[in-house]
Every structure is written in structure tokens, then in C-alpha cells.
Amino acid sequence: xxxxxxxxxxxxxxxxxxxxxxxxxxxxxxxxxxxxxxxxxxxxxxxxxxxxxxxxxxxxxxxxxxxxxxxxxxxxxxxxxxxxxxxxxxxxxxxxxxxxxxxxxxxxxxxxxxxxxxxxxxxxxxxxxxxxxxxxxxxxxxxxxxxxxxxxxxxxxxxxxxxxxxxxxxxxxxxxxxxxxxxxxxxxxxxxxxxxxxxxxxxxxxxxxxxxxxxxxxxxxxxxxxxxxxxxxxxxxxxxxxxxxxxxxxxxxxxxxxxxxxxxxxxxxxxxxxxxxxxxxxxxxxxxxxxxxxxxxxxxxxxxxxxxxx
Ligand SMILES: Nc1ncnc2c1ncn2[C@@H]1O[C@H](COP(=O)(O)OP(=O)(O)OP(=O)(O)O)[C@@H](O)[C@H]1O
Numbered sequence: 342x343x344x345x346x347x348x349x350x351x352x353x354x355x356x357x358x359x360x361x362x363x364x365x366x367x368x369x370x371x372x373x374x375x376x377x378x379x380x381x382x383x384x385x386x387x388x389x390x391x392x393x394x395x396x397x398x399x400x401x402x403x404x405x406x407x408x409x410x411x412x413x414x415x416x417x418x419x420x421x422x423x424x425x426x427x428x429x430x431x432x433x434x435x436x437x438x439x440x441x442x443x444x445x446x447x448x449x450x451x452x453x454x455x456x457x458x459x460x461x462x463x464x465x466x467x468x469x470x471x472x473x474x475x476x477x478x479x480x481x482x483x484x485x486x487x488x489x490x491x492x493x494x495x496x497x498x499x500x501x502x503x504x505x506x507x508x509x510x511x512x513x514x515x516x517x518x519x520x521x522x523x524x525x526x527x528x529x530x531x532x533x534x535x536x537x538x539x540x541x542x543x544x545x546x547x548x549x550x551x552x553x554x555x556x557x558x559x560x561x562x563x564x565x566x567x568x569x570x571x572x573x574x575x576x577x578x579x580x581x582x583x584x585x586x587x588x589x590x591x592x593x594x595x596x597x598x599x600x601x602x603x604x605x606x607x608x609x610x611x612x613x614x615x616x617x618x619x620x621x622x623x624x625x626x627x628x629x630x631x632x633x634x635x636x637x638x639x640x641x642x643x644x645x646x647x648x649x650x651x
Contacts, residue, residue, distance in 0.1 A: 342366050343388070343417075343494055343526070348397035350383050357383040359550035360397070365528055367493065370520050372541035373530040374637060376649055379547040381530040382422060385498050388528075389419045418492030422499050424479045425486070428472030432463050432482050435471060439486045453489050460519070461485040462511055477508020484512065488519075495519065496528045501536065516540055534637040534649055546641060553644050558637070565635040565643055568593075568605040572633050573616065575600045576626040585619055594642050603633075605643065 344364040350357045358380040365371045373381050386392045388399050390410040399406050399413075406413040426435050433454060440450040458464040461481040471479060480500060487495060497516070501509045513536065519525040531537050537544055544561055546554040554561050575582070578600045587595055591612065592604040606612055613630055620627045641649045 342400075342402065343413075344400045345384070345388060346398045346400065348384065348387055348399065349395050350380075350387060350392065351395045356550045358387070358394075361547070361550075361552050363545050363552065363555065365494070365526050367526050368520070368524045369543065370516070370527045370529060370541045372537035372544040373528060373547060374532065374534060374537045374544055374641075374649070375530075375547035376532050376647075378549075379532075380550040381547055382498055384547070385419070385496050385528070385530060389417065389496065390414070415490070416493045418487035418490065418495045420484050420487045420495065420497040420500050422502065424483050426471050426479060426482055429470060431470055432458065432467040432474075432485075435482060436485060436489060440489045443490045445490060450489075453491070457485045457488050460488060460515060462515075475505070475508070477504040477511070480504050480508060481512065481515075484515065491523075492525065494526045494528070496530075498530050499532070500529075501531070501533070513540065532649060534641070538637055544637065546637070546644070548641070548645050554640060561637060561640055562635045564640050565605065567608055568643075569608050570603065570605050570633045570635050570639055571612065572601065572603045572629075572631045574628040575602070575620070576628055579623050579625045582619060582623040582625050585623070591615075594639070594646075596642070596648075605639070 342364055346362055348361045349359055361384055373384065375381050387394045390407060390413065394407065401413050404412065427438065430438065436454045436457060437450065440453065445453060458467050461484055463478060463481060463485070466478065471482065474482070484500060501512050516527060516529065517540065520527055529537065529540055538558060543557055544555065545552050546561070554564060583597055583602065586592060586602055586604065591606055591610060595602065595604040616630070617627065638649050
């Protein structure tokens with residue numbers, strides 16, 4: 342098990358990471374979800390022993406890896422957020438270079454490179470210079486580099502930022518496959534809640550350096566179990582009606598998108614008749630009234646009063 346205990350990083354007065362605790366067991370996919378600046382990358386950099394914590398510990402099988410990172414480096418692969426590749430080399434040459442840095446013996450490295458190129462779907466593109474790759478292909482190769490030494494644990498820092506949908510799907514499926522077939526444990530950071538919801542067994546939601554919620558998807562969503570989420574659509578946008586809903590004492594977490602309004606309300610409240618009469622006052626037609634399942638985004642909004650994506 343890999344574990345972080347009361348991990349903190351302070352830059353001058355800014356607490357980038359503030360007493361974060363979490364763990365990942367072998368074979369799990371754990372999500373680290375949070376908006377830009379939440380502290381995900383800093384947490385990962387500390388686990389990867391790239392930066393030194395201001396306080397707290399990183400433990401692998403109860404051994405402190407900050408003091409002695411050798412064991413961890415053998416079993417951990419890290420996919421950084423920034424693309425770290427050489428544009429004037431081909432994919433194969435990049436893998437050869439990074440493989441030699443990991444001190445993988447030459448005979449074994451060739452075999453590993455062939456396997457990795459297949460895993461990342463670049464087996465037919467390995468002779469191209471990386472500077473001629475699309476953004477998505479570079480992202481895939483960035484992942485390949487981290488897979489060369491067959492890590493049991495893999496950390497992926499926002500691996501799908503800024504790429505085309507096809508490459509994004511390929512990366513999501515690669516993550517699933519690595520976990521299913523090789524039992525690789527994966528820490529997946531993202532601010533795309535749908536990715537984390539799709540991939541992860543357990544999730545930690547971070548905001549402003551702290552973990553503000555954690556558990557399985559179901560456990561996290563049950564934070565909202567005393568409330569129901571409602572989405573209503575009107576025939577047109579009305580300033581007066583929106584103003585009235587915003588100030589309604591029974592509603593919270595109101596979000597308005599043109600003529601659609603979503604909000605939460607205590608379970609057991611029959612709001613429909615009240616809404617009909619508000620619509621009548623403002624001469625607006627209610628086109629639909631839908632009770633929806635909470636998402637991780639809704640939980641984040643509930644806990645912080647802000648949307649996950651900015
Ligand atoms: N080297 C640094 N010096 C000073 N402040 C830093 C440094 N690195 C990060 N920070 C600050 O720490 C906070 C957390 O940043 P971090 O990059 O860990 O967040 P994040 O959740 O990974 O965000 P993103 O999704 O944008 O990568 C931010 O306020 C950031 O400005």
C-alpha cells in the first residue's frame with residue numbers, strides 16, 4: 342500500500358497542500374479530483390519525491406520513502422502533466438533514451454519498447470519524429486515512457502488535457518486495460534469529473550490544498566442524500582423569475598444557464614406547485630421539471646459553493 346500522511350507543502354505563505362491524507366492499495370484506481378490550483382500536482386510531486394514536503398510522510402509498505410526513495414522509484418511510474426519528450430527523436434528513440442535512464446538492460450529494453458508501443462497504440466507510428474506527432478500522440482508517448490519499467494503503481498497527472506476526443510478515449514481505455522490486465526494501481530488526477538467517475542473505484546476531492554471529501558463514488562454522492570437535485574427548463578429566460586428563484590428560501594446551489602435552472606432542495610419538498618405559480622406570475626411557461634441523480638460536480642458545488650471547472 343502507498344500512503345500519504347498529513348502531507349503539507351507551504352510556498353511562502355501559500356499552503357499549496359495542507360495536511361493531506363490518502364492511500365492506494367495494489368490494483369486500485371484512485372481519483373484525485375479538484376479544480377486548477379487545488380494542490381493535485383504538488384501532492385503528486387511530493388509522492389514522486391520530486392519536491393520535499395514541508396511536513397508529513399509518504400509511506401510505501403510502511404517504509405518512509407522520503408528518506409529512502411530507491412524502493413519507490415522501482416515500483417512507481419509517473420506521467421507528468423507537461424510533455425517531457427525529445428521532438429527531434431522518434432518515439433522508439435525517446436523510449437530507448439528514457440529506458441536507459443531507468444537502467445533497463447538493452448536486451449530487455451527492446452522487448453519492453455515493443456510491448457509499450459502496442460499498449461499506447463503507436464506501434465505503426467514509431468518511426469516518426471515526435472515533433473510531427475499530434476498533441477494526443479505526444480500525450481500517449483508521455484504515458485509510454487512511464488510504463489517502460491513495468492511499474493506496479495502509476496501516477497497520471499491530468500493525462501488528457503488539451504487533446505482530441507479519439508486520443509482521450511484511447512488513454513481512458515489504456516488506463517482501464519493496464520488496471521484490469523496487469524493489475525497496475527493508478528492514481529489519476531483530473532478536473533474532469535466524468536473521467537474520474539468513469540475510471541476510479543475511490544475518489545479524493547481536493548480544493549485549496551485540502552481533501553474536502555473522500556470515499557467511493559456512491560459514498561461521496563450520498564453526501565447529498567438529504568437533498569434532491571432538480572433541473573427545470575422554461576420557454577424563455579426571465580430576469581424576474583430567476584431573481585425570485587435565487588432568493589427563494591427553500592432552494593440552494595442554484596445554477597442558471599440561459600432558460601435552464603438547476604438547484605437542490607430538501608427531499609420530501611413538493612416544489613412543483615410553488616414553481617408553477619411563480620411561472621404564472623412572470624408569464625413564463627415551464628417546459629420540463631426533472632429530478633436528476635447527483636454527480637461529483639454537484640457534490641463539489643455543494644461543499645464549496647463553486648463549480649469544479651472554471
Ligand atoms: N513552485 C511553486 N511556487 C509557489 N507556488 C506554487 C508552486 N507550485 C504550485 N504553487 C501553488 O500551489 C497551489 C497548488 O498548485 P498545484 O499545481 O499543485 O494545483 P493543481 O491542483 O495541480 O492545479 P492544476 O490542475 O492547474 O495543475 C497553487 O496555488 C499554485 O499557484
